[in-house]
Amino acid sequence: MSCKECQTWVYDIETGKKLERGGRPQRRQKNHATPCQKCPKKSPENERNVTLTHQNRRAFAAFLESRAVGAPESWKLDATFRRNCAIIGRIYEHWQASQNATDISMVLSQLLREKGG
Numbered sequence: 001m002s003c004k005e006c007q008t009w010v011y012d013i014e015t016g017k018k019l020e021r022g023g024r025p026q027r028r029q030k031n032h033a034t035p036c037q038k039c040p041k042k043s044p045e046n047e048r049n050v051t052l053t054h055q056n057r058r059a060f061a062a063f064l065e066s067r068a069v070g071a072p073e074s075w076k077l078d079a080t081f082r083r084n085c086a087i088i089g090r091i092y093e094h095w096q097a098s099q100n101a102t103d104i105s106m107v108l109s110q111l112l113r114e115k116g117g
Contacts, residue, residue, distance in 0.1 A: 003041060010025075010027070040103065066085060
């Protein structure tokens, strides 16, 4: 969810789903604060710095897939794929070491929702 969506609708920050009342999504009231302190983005001003581009999301998904089941031979031969995996791997390992299990599961569940899983 984007910061703008969160400012408009009430979300469950743990699941990333809009909260509903009577089967309809709840609009955020002006006096209902956003949960920025619990969000990985921390603030609307920081959103751009922590939001992956479409290409970066695809590269990260390929990295995760290759870690989970191994990369197809054609990917292994691709210099760009190998370079991206090396970069993402270093970032991912550093991030993993600095996060707790709740943060990791929230990000991974968001990625799975985006992939339709």
